[in-house]
Amino acid sequence: MKQYTLKPIENSHNFSIDYKKELNEEQYRVVTQGDGPCLVLAGAGSGKTRALVYRVAYLLEKGVKPNRILLATFTNKAAKEMLNRIEVLLKSQPRGLWGGTFHHLGNRLLRMYGKHIGLEPNFNILDEEDSKTIVKSCYGSVAVPDDKYFPKADVIRKIISLGANLARPVAEIIEDRFSYLDKNYISLIEGIAENYQAKKKSANSLDYDDLLLEWNRLLLASAEIREKLATQFQYILVDEYQDTNHIQGEIINHLAGREQNVLVVGDDSQSIYSFRGAEVRNILTFPEDFPNCKTFRLETNYRSTPEILNLANESIRNNENQFEKKLKTDKSSGAKPVLAALADGDQQADFICQRILDLQEEEGSGLNNIAVLFRAHYQSLELEMELNKRNIPYIMRGGLRFFEQAHIKDIIAYLKILNNIHNEISWQRLLQLQSGIGSANAQKIWQKIAELPSLKEVINYPFAEFIASKVFSGWLGVKNDLEKLAAIDVNDIAALIESVLHSSYNNYLKNNYENYQDRIDDLEQLVIFAGAYDSREKFLADVALSEGFHGETIAGYEDGANEAITLSTIHQAKGLEWKAVFVIGLVDGQFPHAKVFEKPAEMEEERRLFYVATTRAQDQLYLTYPLFGLGGGQINQLSQFIKELPEDVYEEWRVKEGGGDEIRYVDEDSDISHEFWARIISKRKK
Numbered sequence: 001m002k003q004y005t006l007k008p009i010e011n012s013h014n015f016s017i018d019y020k021k022e023l024n025e026e027q028y029r030v031v032t033q034g035d036g037p038c039l040v041l042a043g044a045g046s047g048k049t050r051a052l053v054y055r056v057a058y059l060l061e062k063g064v065k066p067n068r069i070l071l072a073t074f075t076n077k078a079a080k081e082m083l084n085r086i087e088v089l090l091k092s093q094p095r096g097l098w099g100g101t102f103h104h105l106g107n108r109l110l111r112m113y114g115k116h117i118g119l120e121p122n123f124n125i126l127d128e129e130d131s132k133t134i135v136k137s138c139y140g141s142v143a144v145p146d147d148k149y150f151p152k153a154d155v156i157r158k159i160i161s162l163g164a165n166l167a168r169p170v171a172e173i174i175e176d177r178f179s180y181l182d183k184n185y186i187s188l189i190e191g192i193a194e195n196y197q198a199k200k201k202s203a204n205s206l207d208y209d210d211l212l213l214e215w216n217r218l219l220l221a222s223a224e225i226r227e228k229l230a231t232q233f234q235y236i237l238v239d240e241y242q243d244t245n246h247i248q249g250e251i252i253n254h255l256a257g258r259e260q261n262v263l264v265v266g267d268d269s270q271s272i273y274s275f276r277g278a279e280v281r282n283i284l285t286f287p288e289d290f291p292n293c294k295t296f297r298l299e300t301n302y303r304s305t306p307e308i309l310n311l312a313n314e315s316i317r318n319n320e321n322q323f324e325k326k327l328k329t330d331k332s333s334g335a336k337p338v339l340a341a342l343a344d345g346d347q348q349a350d351f352i353c354q355r356i357l358d359l360q361e362e363e364g365s366g367l368n369n370i371a372v373l374f375r376a377h378y379q380s381l382e383l384e385m386e387l388n389k390r391n392i393p394y395i396m397r398g399g400l401r402f403f404e405q406a407h408i409k410d411i412i413a414y415l416k417i418l419n420n421i422h423n424e425i426s427w428q429r430l431l432q433l434q435s436g437i438g439s440a441n442a443q444k445i446w447q448k449i450a451e452l453p454s455l456k457e458v459i460n461y462p463f464a465e466f467i468a469s470k471v472f473s474g475w476l477g478v479k480n481d482l483e484k485l486a487a488i489d490v491n492d493i494a495a496l497i498e499s500v501l502h503s504s505y506n507n508y509l510k511n512n513y514e515n516y517q518d519r520i521d522d523l524e525q526l527v528i529f530a531g532a533y534d535s536r537e538k539f540l541a542d543v544a545l546s547e548g549f550h551g552e553t554i555a556g557y558e559d560g561a562n563e564a565i566t567l568s569t570i571h572q573a574k575g576l577e578w579k580a581v582f583v584i585g586l587v588d589g590q591f592p593h594a595k596v597f598e599k600p601a602e603m604e605e606e607r608r609l610f611y612v613a614t615t616r617a618q619d620q621l622y623l624t625y626p627l628f629g630l631g632g633g634q635i636n637q638l639s640q641f642i643k644e645l646p647e648d649v650y651e652e653w654r655v656k657e658g659g660g661d662e663i664r665y666v667d668e669d670s671d672i673s674h675e676f677w678a679r680i681i682s683k684r685k686k
Contacts, residue, residue, distance in 0.1 A: 015061045017089060019054060027051045030263075030296045031058045037256070037290030038263040039283070043327045044312070044615035045303030045577070048265050049078075052237055053085045055263065059235055060086075060094055067096035068234040070255070074243055076101055082239075098233070102248050103208055106215035109229070110206075116222045119214060124205040131207045132157050134199050135192060142191035148435030148474075151181060151189070151511045158514035160193045164209040165245045165277030180510055180517075212247045219254040230257030241266035242283045243273055249282040253289060260290060268323055269316050272571060272609045280605070284321060301327045301615075303577050305334035308614065308621050311649040316611045318644050319604045327615075336651040337614070337621035339642060344628045345529075349386035351624065352582050356392060356565060359580055359620075367393065367563040369579035373570050373613045375591035376518065377402060378525035379584055380567055388545055393564035398572035403543055407509060407519045408526065412543055414481070414500050418490060419536055421455050433508055434474030441471045459483055477504050493530035493539045501527065517595075528629065570613045581617035583610075586625040587636035610641045623650065 042048035136153040241264035271280035359365040413426035431442035592606035
């Protein structure tokens with residue numbers, strides 16, 4: 001990488017904004033010296049948005065016309081926030097400034113210049129539901145077999161979208177991301193994808209991916225428009241550059257023009273969205289794409305204590321493909337991050353719940369200031385159960401609670417039917433999972449089931465006599481599953497769930513969900529979790545408790561209705577912060593995920609995910625891991641992300657069980673009291 005000596009900081013007395021006063025030195029250099037190609041490596045919590053906002057204000061105060069500036073963001077929320085802050089800063093509205101998401105900007109430009117590539121300016125934009133409807137309408141064009149296992153429109157739409165964003169053929173996407181699909185389906189899916197494109201074109205419609213694809217095609221096909229836009233946009237600024245995909249990277253390169261005033265802001269250490277098509281390569285190779293690039297580093301963190309940053313820095317330095325940076329802070333020293341070894345998932349949940357109550361009661365931390373983060377949703381299972389039992393309110397960010405998810409409710413429906421043959425809601429749910437059975441036929445079948453006294457009679461009833469053959473085919477799927485379940489001990493919950501998991505339901509998941517593997521992981525964990533129960537009634541009662549919990553009260557906290565801790569996957573937590581953060585399930589195979597051990601590039605993304613998790617914490621960071629898997633049959637290996645850390649960056653808390661259910665603290669170097677552990681319940685009674 002070419003090295004540059006940055007200029008001395010200029011005096012900003014000629015501007016209405018005192019930039020030197022408002023910004024730290026790192027930010028000030030970006031704002032005042034950001035001409036030409038610039039890569040701004042903005043560490044977590046370093047004020048990147050502030051730097052971008054002030055950079056735009058600085059350009060406008062220098063006399064650059066608003067319509068000569070292009071500011072590209074990744075979300076509408078970010079765009080709105082930045083444009084509002086610029087307006088407040090300047091005390092006027094910079095009319096004509098081109099700001100918004102890549103898709104928003106692409107839409108505007110295609111309506112202005114799309115005719116150069118044969119696109120009518122009155123094109124329609126398809127939302128996700130529209131796109132799915134068109135995909136479904138393409139099935140007939142390739143003679144899709146009468147096969148209930150053929151992928152549904154949602155899955156095929158995802159395959160087409162990934163192909164567009166990664167600029168790769170459909171067959172490669174299936175091989176790489178959907179390898180569990182039948183290989184005989186590949187040519188059919190390719191045919192559907194081709195027909196989907198034709199239908200969109202004939203209807204003068206674009207989907208969200210097309211807004212980028214067609215924008216890029218316009219720049220490639222028309223030298224006139226490419227030159228016009230490159231000249232118009234004298235300054236281009238891009239937020240979250242580490243999250244751009246292949247097409248977005250090409251668009252920026254095309255627009256750079258002769259002056260190459262392209263300033264991209266991002267952090268390669270926080271690139272965690274490859275599953276959506278993001279290319280970390282875009283930011284890593286920016287200096288190669290723009291040989292005269294200046295590199296700035298925003299390394300002053302305004303969020304976390306020095307101890308938390310020390311751990312994060314030591315972790316990410318193990319990645320080979322990265323720009324070296326070291327976060328620092330002026331924030332006062334705090335407690336070292338805690339590494340807590342717990343016996344199992346139950347004890348992990350007990351520890352977290354008790355520590356949350358201590359943070360609230362002894363240190364005055366509101367529940368809204370606490371978050372529990374995890375790599376995969378299933379890791380929250382035991383914790384959610386314990387939070388419910390203790391009436392500790394929580395919200396699941398960006399998704400449903402574990403037992404509210406569709407695939408979990410599907411499995412529970414089987415168990416509820418075994419428990420009560422006349423559970424109408426569960427029958428309706430289970431029947432409508434089957435190919436050929438809609439709501440009307442499900443109701444017809446249910447009305448007959450309601451008259452029968454036992455599961456045996458339901459299984460043996462001659463439904464073929466009064467329902468259509470296609471509907472009966474769907475019923476046979478239910479019947480076969482129930483026959484297998486009826487042969488299993490009703491209180492062997494794990495065996496019952498595992499039987500469903502290996503039934504036709506597995507194929508249903510493959511063909512209906514693009515995140516099939518994540519759902520399988522959830523269900524496999526549910527099998528292990530259920531193994532701790534010896535009573536079907538007890539298991540279903542605990543599930544009902546979880547489903548019905550609304551987080552309305554918390555012991556000893558009268559105003560708790562408006563307070564709740566946050567549970568979140570790490571992907572959903574990016575960009576957020578809390579005073580206290582728990583990162584749970586730090587064992588090999590869970591975090592990092594088992595699938596990445598033979599893939600160095602993916603292992604580095606997993607480590608970036610760990611880095612993102614740790615840098616969400618402001619004051620306190622707790623890293624926890626269960627020594628044994630659910631049921632106690634598997635000894636877990638501590639995550640390599642912990643093993644590779646120097647031991648002096650964290651404080652280790654260990655617990656062991658004494659007589660009965662007592663848990664005692666055994667690390668004499670910690671200031672945590674024995675009484676603290678005495679308050680923890682070690683094992684949930686089944």
